[in-house]
Amino acid sequence: MFPPSADRLRTHGAQRIRYGYYTAVVAYLGSWVVVARAYRPDTRLLPIAVAVGILGLVALRAAATRLGIVGGGLATDPTSDDGRDPDTRRALAAFGWLAGLVSAGIVVGFVPGILVVVTAFVARYDRPRRAAVVGPTTAAAVYVLFVLLLELPPYDPVVARLLGGGFGG
Amino acid sequence: MGSPAGIHLTVLLVDLAQFETAAATAFGTVFSPIGLALVVGATLLGVTVGSIPGLGGPVALSLLIPVTFELDPRLAFLVLAATLGGVNFGGSITAVLLNTPGTAPNAATTFDGFPLATQGRGAEAIAASAIASGAGALLGLSLFVLLLPILTPIALAFWSPEYFWLAVVGIATIAVASDGSVIDDLIAGGVGIALTFHGVSTVTGGIRYTAGFQYLQSGVPLVPVIIGLFAIAQMVELFATDTTVADGGSIAGDRLRGVKATLVRWPMVIGSGVLGWAIGVIPGVGGTVANFVAYLQVKERADDPDSFGEGNIAGVIASEAANDAKDGGSLVPTLALGIPGSASTAVLLSAFLLHGLTPGPLLLSEGLDVVFVVLLALVCSNVLTSAVGLVGSPVFAKVTRVPPSILLPVVFGLAVIGAFAVRGRAADVALMAGFGLLGYAMRRLDVSRIALVIGLVLGGLVEENFHRSLQISGGEYGIFVSRPLSIVMIVVSVAVLAIPLRRAYRGALSE
Numbered sequence: 306m307f308p309p310s311a312d313r314l315r316t317h318g319a320q321r322i323r324y325g326y327y328t329a330v331v332a333y334l335g336s337w338v339v340v341a342r343a344y345r346p347d348t349r350l351l352p353i354a355v356a357v358g359i360l361g362l363v364a365l366r367a368a369a370t371r372l373g374i375v376g377g378g379l380a381t382d383p384t385s386d387d388g389r390d391p392d393t394r395r396a397l398a399a400f401g402w403l404a405g406l407v408s409a410g411i412v413v414g415f416v417p418g419i420l421v422v423v424t425a426f427v428a429r430y431d432r433p434r435r436a437a438v439v440g441p442t443t444a445a446a447v448y449v450l451f452v453l454l455l456e457l458p459p460y461d462p463v464v465a466r467l468l469g470g471g472f473g474g
Numbered sequence: 475m476g477s478p479a480g481i482h483l484t485v486l487l488v489d490l491a492q493f494e495t496a497a498a499t500a501f502g503t504v505f506s507p508i509g510l511a512l513v514v515g516a517t518l519l520g521v522t523v524g525s526i527p528g529l530g531g532p533v534a535l536s537l538l539i540p541v542t543f544e545l546d547p548r549l550a551f552l553v554l555a556a557t558l559g560g561v562n563f564g565g566s567i568t569a570v571l572l573n574t575p576g577t578a579p580n581a582a583t584t585f586d587g588f589p590l591a592t593q594g595r596g597a598e599a600i601a602a603s604a605i606a607s608g609a610g611a612l613l614g615l616s617l618f619v620l621l622l623p624i625l626t627p628i629a630l631a632f633w634s635p636e637y638f639w640l641a642v643v644g645i646a647t648i649a650v651a652s653d654g655s656v657i658d659d660l661i662a663g664g665v666g667i668a669l670t671f672h673g674v675s676t677v678t679g680g681i682r683y684t685a686g687f688q689y690l691q692s693g694v695p696l697v698p699v700i701i702g703l704f705a706i707a708q709m710v711e712l713f714a715t716d717t718t719v720a721d722g723g724s725i726a727g728d729r730l731r732g733v734k735a736t737l738v739r740w741p742m743v744i745g746s747g748v749l750g751w752a753i754g755v756i757p758g759v760g761g762t763v764a765n766f767v768a769y770l771q772v773k774e775r776a777d778d779p780d781s782f783g784e785g786n787i788a789g790v791i792a793s794e795a796a797n798d799a800k801d802g803g804s805l806v807p808t809l810a811l812g813i814p815g816s817a818s819t820a821v822l823l824s825a826f827l828l829h830g831l832t833p834g835p836l837l838l839s840e841g842l843d844v845v846f847v848v849l850l851a852l853v854c855s856n857v858l859t860s861a862v863g864l865v866g867s868p869v870f871a872k873v874t875r876v877p878p879s880i881l882l883p884v885v886f887g888l889a890v891i892g893a894f895a896v897r898g899r900a901a902d903v904a905l906m907a908g909f910g911l912l913g914y915a916m917r918r919l920d921v922s923r924i925a926l927v928i929g930l931v932l933g934g935l936v937e938e939n940f941h942r943s944l945q946i947s948g949g950e951y952g953i954f955v956s957r958p959l960s961i962v963m964i965v966v967s968v969a970v971l972a973i974p975l976r977r978a979y980r981g982a983l984s985e
Contacts, residue, residue, distance in 0.1 A: 319919065340683065351941075355671075392715070392716070396711070399713045400911060400914075411900050423883040439884065
């Protein structure tokens with residue numbers, strides 16, 4: 306399905322994600338066991354039991370992969386192949402835009418932030434003319450549904466707080 | 475809350491005249507011009523809110539409670555019930571088209587709904603979902619009316635140890651029902667449970683695992699997690715692959731094929747509906763696991779189990795029929811006992827209290843007209859959503875051809891505002907972004923994100939019932955294996971977890 310080099314790269318990328326994922330899981334739950342020592346026995350009982358159980362499953366998973374046990378879906382091949390080849394740079398760019406949208410929402414308010422970022426994104430990756438329609442339409446729909454109809458909880462963005470007044474949303 | 479015998483008597487002794495008066499009042503309310511207008515408006519609002527990634531019944535109802543507070547209680551519950559009916563179907567639209575369940579109870583629909591959408595059969599899947607949902611809901615509500623007096627004692631038969639085991643059954647079912655590695659999915663479910671341990675301990679009331687962040691004291695909120703894991707991760711993947719949801723073929727698929735597929739499988743609709751309803755009767759847990767259990771039993775009994783997860787329409791039909799039927803089941807503990815049967819009915823329960831109505835045996839005698847309004851509004855909204863699904867499916871399916879350069883920023887925008895809307899906390903939006911990253915990694919690794927969400931939903935119940943059981947037994951662990959119903963739950967858990975081994979054995983035999 307993919308040229309050999311791309312396939313190898315993809316497998317390599319998936320392996321890195323897998324190692325990163327399980328390292329994070331082990332670090333997260335391993336730290337629990339350490340932190341839990343400060344808690345009362347009944348408070349820490351179940352968290353430690355769950356953490357130890359999961360760590361045991363991670364060890365079982367590692368063993369299943371090493372021994373090549375993949376029967377019945379107990380453990381599957383490390384690289385899933387759905388026929389689509391994700392571009393890591395584009396994925397990172399998408400997360401960059403998400404970070405920009407979250408930051409814009411916190412700084413200037415969520416409705417203005419959505420207006421600015423959606424318009425800029427569509428202008429960058431699609432056509433500027435479409436951006437002029439999609440950005441304001443999305444912001445207007447969000448305003449009508451969330452602010453007018455569903456009475457969104459008020460939020461004063463950083464800019465409003467700096468200017469000494471609130472303009473919500 | 476009354477005893478089972480008391481409930482029996484209350485239900486059975488509601489005199490016929492009172493029954494007729496209440497029914498007439500409810501009919502008059504729902505089928506008045508204002509009533510019908512409110513049903514249509516609330517249903518459409520429900521479909522809209524339900525189709526926004528991450529939002530669902532609990533969010534829609536909690537946001538509507540202040541709006542309906544000033545209304546007459548009958549009209550208020552008409553609006554709330556019709557919204558609930560609409561939300562369920564709205565959630566299945568995003569589950570099919572964007573691989574993003576509106577709420578956890580829509581999650582099993584993604585297994586086959588999204589693969590169908592990627593094959594250009596989105597409208598077919600939505601049409602099948604609309605018919606199965608409507609049929610399931612009507613079946614569930616009929617069973618509610620018919621079996622209420624008989625089944626309330628069964629809901630009360632579940633004690634803390636059984637609730638604990640039921641949550642274990644739920645997570646095991648989801649790990650096995652999902653594609654990919656069962657061990658990976660069990661780990662994901664465990665991580666979901668672990669996330670519920672942040673914040674206030676249900677045992678001691680002390681604060682734990684907050685790492686000094688005040689934000690974590692109230693625990694990890696569900697809605698931002700769902701939005702991040704599903705909506706954000708799915709959009710990033712679409713953008714990274716630079717493809718639309720549906721690559722080729724017809725844009726809409728064949729609506730009539732979806733309808734026919736559902737009608738031909740009527741025994742499956744009834745079977746899944748009854749199963750979903752029965753699980754929905756169990757307070758607290760049932761709503762979340764009903765669709766998975768129905769999906770798994772249809773998959774395991776099918777001649778071609780391997781086609782499930784690849785775009786088998788039966789997977790959509792089974793999970794949607796069960797999902798909508800469970801609402802009729804969850805009304806049993808909610809209205810008859812005052813114990814919420816699902817997250818949505820928990821919010822509905824609080825709405826009853828705000829209107830001065832106490833759910834429980836007394837509601838069935840003193841507030842019977844409101845109970846009938848809820849039932850009629852649910853019936854009307856489910857019929858309406860089926861019609862909306864059939865007529866609108868080609869329009870909805872167009873989403874599958876919107877290029878990621880437009881779909882991603884729009885969904886990101888809705889996701890950000892949706893994550894913020896529930897609690898009004900900007901930190902929830904940042905949390906959603908973090909779970910978006912995790913969701914993308916899990917998607918790439920074929921690890922079930924649904925298992926993590928179900929763990930997060932059931933984790934609180936696991937811990938609460940674990941400790942309550944130990945309190946009841948005075949610290950004796952034997953309580954978890956001493957009651958017959960607990961044994962049944964354990965056997966079911968083991969049987970579910972043995973399914974992959976059985977598959978492997980069958981595979982080895984066939985080779």
